Amino acid sequence: MSAPTFSWMIGGPQGSGINLGAEILARVMSRLGYYVFGNIEYHSNIKGKHSYYRLRAADRPVHSHIEEVHLLTALDEETLIGDLYHEFPGHRGHVEQVAPGGGILLEPDRVEGVRRRLDGRDVHLYVIPYGEAVHQALSLAGKGGQAHEYRIMNNTAAIGASAALLGVPFDPLAEVILSGFHGKARRVGETNVHCARFAYEYAQKEFKDLRFKLPPKPRRARDDKQIMLKGTQAVAIAKLKAGCGLQTYYPISPATDESVYLEGQQSQYNLVVLQTEDEVSAIDAAVMAAHGGVRASTSTSGPGFALMPEGLGFSAITEAPGPVVVNYQRGGPSTGLPTRHEQGDLRFALHAGQGDIPRIVIAPGDLSECFYDTFDSFNYADRYQVPVILLLDKHLAAMYATVPRFDTSGLKIDRGELFDPAQRDGRYYRYRFTESGISPRALPGQAGGIFWTTTDEHDQVGHITEGIGNRLTMMRKRMGKLELVEKEIPDEKKFALYGSPQAPIRVVSWGSTKGAILDALGRLDPEGKRYAFLQIRFLQPFPAKQLQALLRGAQKIVCLESNYSAQLAGVLREKTDIRADHKVLKYDGQPFSEDEVVAALEATEAGAGEEVLVSEGKVVSAATYGPEQVDKLVELKEKSGKMAPPMVPLPPGYNR
């Protein structure tokens, strides 16, 4: 059976290279012409804890994962049966997710446990001694005896065997593997290819009956201008394109990758990447760099963003042209779930900072929008002299997918109104009252442009005043810019309606849920008649009137988002007359799957209550589902007997 979409998963301890392996396979499939969507789940841990990577490949664009797995590739026992060695185990492994007719690649000594868990279900076990593949490859390099030190290559073996089971030819796989090794490392690359080949051939020979295969032929040609990348890269590349001159950051998951990418480009692109002592410093330095004349940006996640309200106010009251602040949301509150997904910072982003603060808040919904919205944000910052917040999340940051190559031909830099000494009339006031509310800005170092600026309320010159007339005018000058934004920026940047404007049911959402919603609607309603999807990209200023118009007349409105309190639904209700009939929520730390959206929408049609919670692929009850799962795991553990936790050797030979 060849599925229109093939779902593969690899799981293993952190540090075992599953991400590397999965991305190799993804690129191979993408190069073969498939549309690929990948995403990873991992713990806030460096080595040992369970992580897994899902890939979905199809002959049409796909933007989300599905629940069922056609081929599960396990590098360890936990991937299969869970972490039953904890006082309170966290999960039961992935064996149950494998579709009937699907298969599991695993090492010999794990078969028994898996069989017990499968309890007769129709799943093929493909037993493969990864170590053997590694050993063979190392032997060719004259290092056969060291196989136990090269467990890290197990993942290469797993990829090789997976490729064979999927029916992927070997050559492109070898090519992609080798492309990751340069110069002296070439030898290591070759050893990896050998390892993959051994496993590939072993699998071709030994394994036969996987019912699922990749779709027979991909619809697109290799040269149709698709690229494969992650959200952090899309944002970073957009910053480079926009002429960003200073990126500040303090390390934090899942934002760091963006800054690390930029660090790699510093000297090529005349961009300074500044690692600051904390996020307070990161935003303040960026605010002042913006005043100083460069485009400036900082990227962070919740705990770092929590240290930035001060800097947002600084930017806003001094009317700095920026910075662009990228917040990659992750599971909150507090440190929360550092490497997991959530869209929990919407309200915080809208309201961070004391007093009334003008700001623009944008949430791109996919990798392309990550690129274009980031590019535009710098124009907005310069033009409106406000901070711009981009709300991304862990899902967007780490998803790895095929997207059309970015089209840069229409991108224009707009630096906003600048002080021109030649056209000066009278004294230059940095905060001159103007009709638009925007005052041309001088750049420090410019002759004739000397100005003052203060975070206290100030007059047109930039000096402190507490005068009432001035106060009223300045408040309006600053806040009024949001009205200007609302007027000037075209609607297509602010929201989009997918599907028929006459569809009776409107799914309303924001940010990274877009992919799963589009996929789900494609499945539920291929004609696009019953459902339409309204994606809101501009959260501030909120395009209330337009949304109201688009939603009026709907039979049913379903808001869908990844947080506990239905934050978008709240904003919608505050700003429009629209009240969501259903709030579909997910806050278990993982992004929506296509199936979860489908299940939730079906539930709303079947008479579900106002709040619809999904988790693990289905609609669940908020009050009971969690505790039940906890209990079940404890039971499972008690039944299974003690599972050995991953062994952690102490530092070698330390002196007690």
Added chain:
Amino acid sequence: MSAPTFSWMIGGPQGSGINLGAEILARVMSRLGYYVFGNIEYHSNIKGKHSYYRLRAADRPVHSHIEEVHLLTALDEETLIGDLYHEFPGHRGHVEQVAPGGGILLEPDRVEGVRRRLDGRDVHLYVIPYGEAVHQALSLAGKGGQAHEYRIMNNTAAIGASAALLGVPFDPLAEVILSGFHGKARRVGETNVHCARFAYEYAQKEFKDLRFKLPPKPRRARDDKQIMLKGTQAVAIAKLKAGCGLQTYYPISPATDESVYLEGQQSQYNLVVLQTEDEVSAIDAAVMAAHGGVRASTSTSGPGFALMPEGLGFSAITEAPGPVVVNYQRGGPSTGLPTRHEQGDLRFALHAGQGDIPRIVIAPGDLSECFYDTFDSFNYADRYQVPVILLLDKHLAAMYATVPRFDTSGLKIDRGELFDPAQRDGRYYRYRFTESGISPRALPGQAGGIFWTTTDEHDQVGHITEGIGNRLTMMRKRMGKLELVEKEIPDEKKFALYGSPQAPIRVVSWGSTKGAILDALGRLDPEGKRYAFLQIRFLQPFPAKQLQALLRGAQKIVCLESNYSAQLAGVLREKTDIRADHKVLKYDGQPFSEDEVVAALEATEAGAGEEVLVSEGKVVSAATYGPEQVDKLVELKEKSGKMAPPMVPLPPGYNR
């Protein structure tokens, strides 16, 4: 003419002691049996800038100021005609506020400028050489030659003369003056009394025709258990009563006075007041002290609160019993108007911190509620193991008014559920799942109570887990506490309706606007038939259902608050089906006066638009009023010729 309410104002440069003087007069009037309401306006400056203090005395309770002044007491020129020495002046002085028939106490050389500004209006000028009074008093102390070094005593003279014009007997004045001087300082006190007496007698002799007088006889007796105090004191005393064991703070206007008051009580009351290095540290230390077993609190204002979202998340996810965080709102954004009033932090307080965070947010509306709400907050913190935010503001912090002595007889301490080793069943889990969502807490140092806690998502033991079932349960455990709060805390703590539940017009507001609204409604609608006032004290959890019920059937709903974006109106619209017909706003840095509320409500009846902005006592247009005032001041300045700014001597004899 004796007014039912008498309005007095004193103005002078900062550092000239107007607050001391005004408060002396206030206490005298209060001791005489009047109800007194005072408030101060001052700059973020130590010496020299214009400040003024308003007092209103009446024979019935009063809770706000009015615009007109019956007697203006000026210690400097700026108080009279403004700060016309700036490139962009900030104000035009207070001469125009004096009611026809009112008077101005001033020094001889200022008469001419005032006459010009009065332009024939019926206002009496009471010319008095304060210096002479000071000189006389100092002579009695043998220091007659040093009068120029004692300009600071001018304010005593001004108070003396004011008292005479108001018809207040001298003895109580002398008594109150002296009560501020202890021990060796007694001599200085006496000199001050002499000074006041000289001015008093001078005024009695020279000045006759002030048309306004205090109401003939106050309605209450001296011993009817009234006290006079400020918001910072009410909060501080409540903290002591509640058993607060650690107060942390970092200095900031207008919050500091509370901590300084507590510092003075440290050793009497076994309270540790910790001045931290910043507000990040202030809240974190308080969170941990709460975990450690004491009741803990921190007080700050906007810029400090902006550094606390991190700490709020810390408290919430670790289910700390507190702290109680008091945010004295001031003019924002950023440093903004450090010593001015605003209610601009509502949305920020509701949403500060990444992710979904349980918190209680309460806004007391007057000095009594400051006391009781603060006391209760510690019970809530202990009982629900959440952070509690009290939203006060500069107006509440600094208002100085007569209120009924606090009744402590009904106050009970509730420390919530504590771990009892005797009743332990099985292992103690700090985060045990319970029906209520609340887990009994142990105190570090307790035998058998060892627990772990982390800002990462955790299991019942307190260890990190990213398991999905646990996550769902923990999110509900934490957020569900808000439902419990909603259920358990009686409605009368959450909101109050003043006036008839049948009144067609409902004024809805929160926090310190209460006083001006009550006074205005008393004037507009003494029978309480047309208007009712709904005061919302609990902002989180928001008593949506009850409010919805109370507002249903209203003909018109008017939300009134001191910020730009009508934050409460937004919350109301988000949480209920209620949409305010009018939003009355004020964001000029000053609290509402009774007159402004009256003017705004009259405007809504006369067909004003949805947004009604008030400033300087009247309804104004947001788009034009401010710029007009700025222009008028520049014109006035150009017309008046250069006004001399206050002289600022350089440091004496420094060595160039």
Added chain:
Amino acid sequence: MATTTAPQLTAKTYKSEVHNDWCPGCGDFGIVIALQMALAKLQITPHNVAVVSGIGCSGKTPHYMGTYGFHTLHGRVLPSVTGLKLANHRLTVIGVGGDGDGYGIGVGHFVSGGRRNLDFTYLVFNNDVYALTKGQASPTIEKGKKTKSMADSSIVEAINPVALALASGYTFIARGYALEVKYLANLIAQAIQHRGSALVDIFQTCPTYNDLHSKSWYEGKDSGQPRLYKLDESDYDPVVHDPNDRAEVAQKKAQALLKSEEPSGRLPLGVFYQLEVPTYEDCLREKGVLGHEPQARLGAVFQRDIQPLLDRLA
């Protein structure tokens, strides 16, 4: 403050049962074992100990300890320690955290927290990297150097923790090495016994990200000479003998500074500086603010009489 009981407590007593998720061979194992040994040595009842950490690999320490454990926020170890200690000054409070945590984002608290001389012990797991975020440069990475995990070499002067602690008023300053566990346990025990703010900066190997300062580097495998040596094996005297003698204080500080910047490139372990002066708690007690009982146990505070305060407002 150490509360002691009958000497039946062993290092194992202070171990929790949680699965440890540090990387194989991580130096952190050595530190946590040393801490357990130190507590056993001092026989402090586990429920009188609280271990308070920041965020990082190091931040997970409290979970591995069988004592009260607080895994707080990144960089906020010292504000947290301060609040807890003021709530209950009878607890033995031990702050632990990474070099990024303590000398990076938390360095403001490091300076301010030291100056109070509150009675706590602070262990910094110094591995030159932000490990949990995958190995970026931390404040202790040497200028010009680059670990395998860094994109490029550092162009920022490194923090010298000893010098910084001296300038910040710590009254006990020591340095240990994660893989010399017994020696480290001894230092930690001394730090706990010291009355006042005690810092133990600990060279910690991070085999995953820091390939520069590996076990073999510390052992001097490259240069043929061990890089580490012990101050207590020389005639170095870290103790200020007369705390009122400002000259001696200054001189002992200067001596410690010089030791911490030894041009030879050799790295001393041991106590660099020690000064006995009243603690913050002592000062509060002297002012009558703090009683003998911890704040947390003062039932009396709930019986406070505010009538005198109200009387003054009448």
Added chain:
Amino acid sequence: MATTTAPQLTAKTYKSEVHNDWCPGCGDFGIVIALQMALAKLQITPHNVAVVSGIGCSGKTPHYMGTYGFHTLHGRVLPSVTGLKLANHRLTVIGVGGDGDGYGIGVGHFVSGGRRNLDFTYLVFNNDVYALTKGQASPTIEKGKKTKSMADSSIVEAINPVALALASGYTFIARGYALEVKYLANLIAQAIQHRGSALVDIFQTCPTYNDLHSKSWYEGKDSGQPRLYKLDESDYDPVVHDPNDRAEVAQKKAQALLKSEEPSGRLPLGVFYQLEVPTYEDCLREKGVLGHEPQARLGAVFQRDIQPLLDRLA
């Protein structure tokens, strides 16, 4: 970096027209005049100067200067200076702020900002109090002391700014006195000329709140002997002559530390320490990250070609 023009600029050139609202007799006046004199001495075009302040009485300084002026946030002088300087490294950037601002809430940035050795000058107006909030204890108030504005005496060890700056990597460390304006102007000029992070800690009288450290106290009116004296009038040599000689660096640091803690109680003014090493900008330039033109003027950045990056993702 100093950009010079024909020598027609006087101290008055650097004065703005705003009404000054410091208290009569405030030491801040002396500092602002000294700064103006220093700029005049170096003949730096006003539009090439940016003065960046925090919040406090001291924070108002930029308004009184006829240069680009940024009155930022409380404690954030150095992050602000850093951002501005990286945007335009041709500007002469001068940070100013209070002791509360710099050594209290901003002390984390103080430490971290110094370590980079970015080319800026930082003037700390050190008056021992949080003046603008009405005189609470600041980090430099001596332990056991109490100004008239404090509720009680301090029980916290004071910051020694010189020691802290040494530990934080500042490469120019000096101390001035607000009321010795000419001498201070000279120090400030030296600090501006120094390539790297320069700190001038300035004893500033606050007649309104600080009655301890008044003009007459500094002059030693009570003890009969002036408390202040000048390092350059002794044979003290603050300069590290061979920056590559680690021993000399350490020794000069120890010497500065000892000087700053002189047991006599006398207080030296002047330069304590100076080291010439490459600045942060130099290092960035060496790596090819920073060009000769300031980032702010690099039109080229808006023409960037990202195609090679996209190619790699195909």
